[in-house]
Every structure is written in structure tokens, then in C-alpha cells.
Amino acid sequence: MTTPDAEPGAPDGEAIAERRLHPVTPFRRAWAPVAVLFGWAAHDPNAAQEQLTRLTGTMLLVGLSVLVPAAGLYGFLSWWFTHFAVTDTELRIRTGLLFRRTAHIRLERIQAVDLTRPLLGRVAGVAKLRIDVLGAEKKDELAFLGEQEASALRAELLARAAGFAPETAHEVGEAPAHELLHVPPRGLALSLTLSGATWLYLAAGLVVPPVLWLTLHSVWTVLAAAVPLLGGAVGSSAGRFATEYDWTVSESPDGLRLDHGLLDRTHETVPPGRVQTVRIVEPLLWRPFGWVRVELDVAGSANSVLVPVAPRAVAESVVARVLPGVAVPASLSRPPRRAGRCVPVWWRGHGLAVTDTVFAARHGLLRRRLSLVPHAKVQSVRLTQGPWGRLWRLADVHVDTGADKTVTARLRDAEEAARLLHAQAARSRTGRRTARPDRWMA
Numbered sequence: 001m002t003t004p005d006a007e008p009g010a011p012d013g014e015a016i017a018e019r020r021l022h023p024v025t026p027f028r029r030a031w032a033p034v035a036v037l038f039g040w041a042a043h044d045p046n047a048a049q050e051q052l053t054r055l056t057g058t059m060l061l062v063g064l065s066v067l068v069p070a071a072g073l074y075g076f077l078s079w080w081f082t083h084f085a086v087t088d089t090e091l092r093i094r095t096g097l098l099f100r101r102t103a104h105i106r107l108e109r110i111q112a113v114d115l116t117r118p119l120l121g122r123v124a125g126v127a128k129l130r131i132d133v134l135g136a137e138k139k140d141e142l143a144f145l146g147e148q149e150a151s152a153l154r155a156e157l158l159a160r161a162a163g164f165a166p167e168t169a170h171e172v173g174e175a176p177a178h179e180l181l182h183v184p185p186r187g188l189a190l191s192l193t194l195s196g197a198t199w200l201y202l203a204a205g206l207v208v209p210p211v212l213w214l215t216l217h218s219v220w221t222v223l224a225a226a227v228p229l230l231g232g233a234v235g236s237s238a239g240r241f242a243t244e245y246d247w248t249v250s251e252s253p254d255g256l257r258l259d260h261g262l263l264d265r266t267h268e269t270v271p272p273g274r275v276q277t278v279r280i281v282e283p284l285l286w287r288p289f290g291w292v293r294v295e296l297d298v299a300g301s302a303n304s305v306l307v308p309v310a311p312r313a314v315a316e317s318v319v320a321r322v323l324p325g326v327a328v329p330a331s332l333s334r335p336p337r338r339a340g341r342c343v344p345v346w347w348r349g350h351g352l353a354v355t356d357t358v359f360a361a362r363h364g365l366l367r368r369r370l371s372l373v374p375h376a377k378v379q380s381v382r383l384t385q386g387p388w389g390r391l392w393r394l395a396d397v398h399v400d401t402g403a404d405k406t407v408t409a410r411l412r413d414a415e416e417a418a419r420l421l422h423a424q425a426a427r428s429r430t431g432r433r434t435a436r437p438d439r440w441m442a
Contacts (some may be wrong), residue, residue: 014137016072018083018094019237022144024081026075081437084142091131093140109134110161111271112255113154117147119263129154134299135165158254158269177250177257180318183308190242191309194285196367201233203228242402244308249318256306256424268299270306274299275322276377276401282368294319329353329360332370335411338392342411352409357431359399359424361409365391371407373399375431381424383417390414397421 032367077097080204084093091105112132121127133140145153151174161173192198209226212218221334255268275299286292292315294307307315317327332351339347349365359378362370378399385395395417397409412420 007066007375011166018085021079021082021084021142022146022149023079024124024126025144026072026079045267080109086156086160103140105131105133107157107160112269113157114269115150115267117155117261117265118138122265127151131157134274153368155320162254175252175254177252179248179250180256180321181247181248181249181310181314183244183286183305185241185312188247188309189241191286191291192240195237196283196285198233198237199285201229201236205229205233240308242423244305249307249310251321256318258306270296270322271298276373276403277405277407278319278323278372279369280312280319280328280372282312282370284366294370296322297401299402319372323358323372326357326372326374328357328370328372329355329358332360332362335394336413339394339411341392342388342394347411350410352412354420354424354427359407359409359427361407363410373401373407374442375424375427376434377401377423378428379429381421381428383421385414386432397424399424 012385074097078095081100082093082095082098085090086092090107091103091110093103093105095103110131111134114130114132116128116130117126118128119379123142124144126149127147127150128141128143129145130141131292142150142153144150154173155172158175159168164172205226208229209222212225213222242262242264244260247258247260250257250259253268258266258268258270260266270325274294276299279295279297281293281295282291284292286309291309292307292312293309294315295304295307296306297304307318310318320326332353335347335350339350346365349363349368351362351370353360357374360370361371362368371419379402380400381399382398383395384398389395389411393408393414394411395414397412397417397420399407401407409417409420415442
């Protein structure tokens, strides 16, 4: 549905075609008043129970006869007063029933447009768009649109962000993609079974209940402890399985695309040039299989997983796509042996490698994490040295990135750390001058 409306700021009084969300949206928003009541009841259950016992059957029917139409009216009016439009320079979203809010999203600052199809939304044939904007802490979203309209709008926004002319952007369509990786459900399930969190929950669920029984001899206490622990073991694995099911990584001109989800299907894009840090995670129980997990820090984005599980060689080939020209270091240097005086045993899990393109630091003995920071993404470099470190001539070098995250090379020799500090600052300046532009399809 479109309603031409002359907007303030439109060139020469040109009418901008505003659009509304899908007609199914009021049913989603009608739950807001009901959610407020449930929230109040959960916050103060005793008062809610007292009020409920005072109500008669007639009063409950009258209350429902008022609440249901009011919720429906709220959903309809919030949908009616929500519009969006794509202008030559921005995506404009107007919302608000009593207090009006207009979001002006500059097209050149869009760094990702994610398409999500919840389970009930898939049944109704609708989808949700979430727009990642550089510098914004919260994502703006359009929920819901028809699936075809959402796909077309996503392709148009990406094309406009890439610099295509307004009159041709809607004809460009979605850029073609080449599949790089597909995680089979069987391999994902096995990797989750071998994850440390699952085994910790199971171990606690097998040890804590017998101890409580021998100590207190109370069945209810044992159940109160056992059910959450066993539920956590199943819930954490089941939740990740549902989220990471059918994980597919594809390469396209607008970045790496991530498609995944068992119940809620999600179509995400890793913005080109916005990846600040790549982490290769290697849990202890995965090492016999040669599996790793790849995580990301993306500036201004919530995307955090690139590869849930894959053989190391395959994962490194995907890393090479998201960080062009960056190779994962084959070997890392450990801290000096005297670092064991500061951190016994665990000092062996730390390592460092600096190449022409990347700063790489590893930490963790049982669950290894290797963090890769391209020199061009380093915002600042710091050296810290505590009193115990000064005694043993050790220091830490911290590298800050544009995603407000820090990668630390711990327990380095003090003289080595001082040289690394100045050398890394010079490499970062050179890397920023030669870095590729952070543009779509550039």
C-alpha cells in the first residue's frame, strides 16, 4: 500500500511515495498491552494474585471485552501511523502513535541489511528487515513486510548504498552469490555435544543432586537443583542448534552472506571492510577432529559468528575471504619462561605473531582463541605493566579496534613489548593509508 505524501525537505516539493508495513503487523503489535499486564504480574506476583482473587467471573468477562478491542485498536493505529520511504539519499521511517519519531537513515552509512523470517512469519508469508547503520547502537527494523517486498527492498537498499542511481537501483536485484561453506546438521550436532558448556552442565547435574540428597534428604531440593542444570545442558545445545542449523556462507559483491536457522530463518551480510577482528576458537574436545569456530567483531554490528564449526583448513579459507590478503600465522612465539612466575601453567596458552598484514594474539590453554587484527583496523596501541610484571620484566601490549574491543598480547618481555608498541603504531598508520575503501561492492 502506498500513500504519496509531500515530505518536508523533499526537493522542489516532490511527493515521496510512502509505504506501510504488511497488514498482518497489527496482530503482532496488538500484544503490547497484554505484554504490559504480564510484565506487571511477573514483577509483583503477590499483588497480581490478590487482584485476581477479588475479580468475579463477570468482571473478568467485562475486562476481556475491553482489553481485547483495546489491544486490537492499539495494533491497528500503530500500524496505520507507521510509514517508510526511500528517498534519493536516505531511508525514512516514521513511527509513533502519541509521540512521533522519524528515523533518517543515510544510505551511504548502511553497512548491513539482515532479513529474518520467524516461524510464524514464514507461515504468514512475511519477513523482517533489520538495518545496521554505522555509528548507531540500535538497529532500526521494518517488521513486517511481505517476503517478496522485503527481498526487493533489501536488494534496493544495498544497491543504493553501493552507489547505484535511484532510478536503476530497484532493477539491480540481489547480487549473485557463490557458496563457500555449508555446515551439515550432523556435524553441528556432534560439535555441540562435544562443547565444554554442555559437559559442565551435565557434570554438575550428575554431581550436585546426589550431594544435596545426602546432605538434606529433600526430594524437592534435589529436583530444584537438577532440573535447571539438566535443562541448561539441553537448552544451551538445542538453542545453538536451532540458531546455527543449515549454516551457509556465500560470497557476493556486497560481502559474505550468512543463511541459517531451523525455526527462524535469518539472512545476514558481513559488511565488507567493517570486520575489525577475527577469532579462531579451538575447544579442547574439538582438537582430535581438527575443528574450529570462527567469530567476528564487526564495527556497529551484532554479527558475531562467521563459521559455527568447520575443519581448520576450510575455516581459514573463509577467513581469507573476509580479510583479503591476510594469512593466518603458522606459528606463534610464546612468552619467556619466567612468565610462569606470574601465571603458572596457563602462560603456555599465550602466543604472539606479527606479520605484514595482521597482529595475531592467542590466549587460552584448554579453549584456545587466536585473535587476528588487520593493521589498518588498529585504533590505538597501549602498553601496561603491573608491579609483578615489572619485577620479572614482563608487560602486556593492548591493541584497540574500531568495534570497541581489545586484543592483548600478554606476558611479553618488557623490551620486546616496547619495540612492539612503536612498531605497531607505525604499521597501523601505513595500513590505514593503503586500506581498501569501506564501501558496498567496492
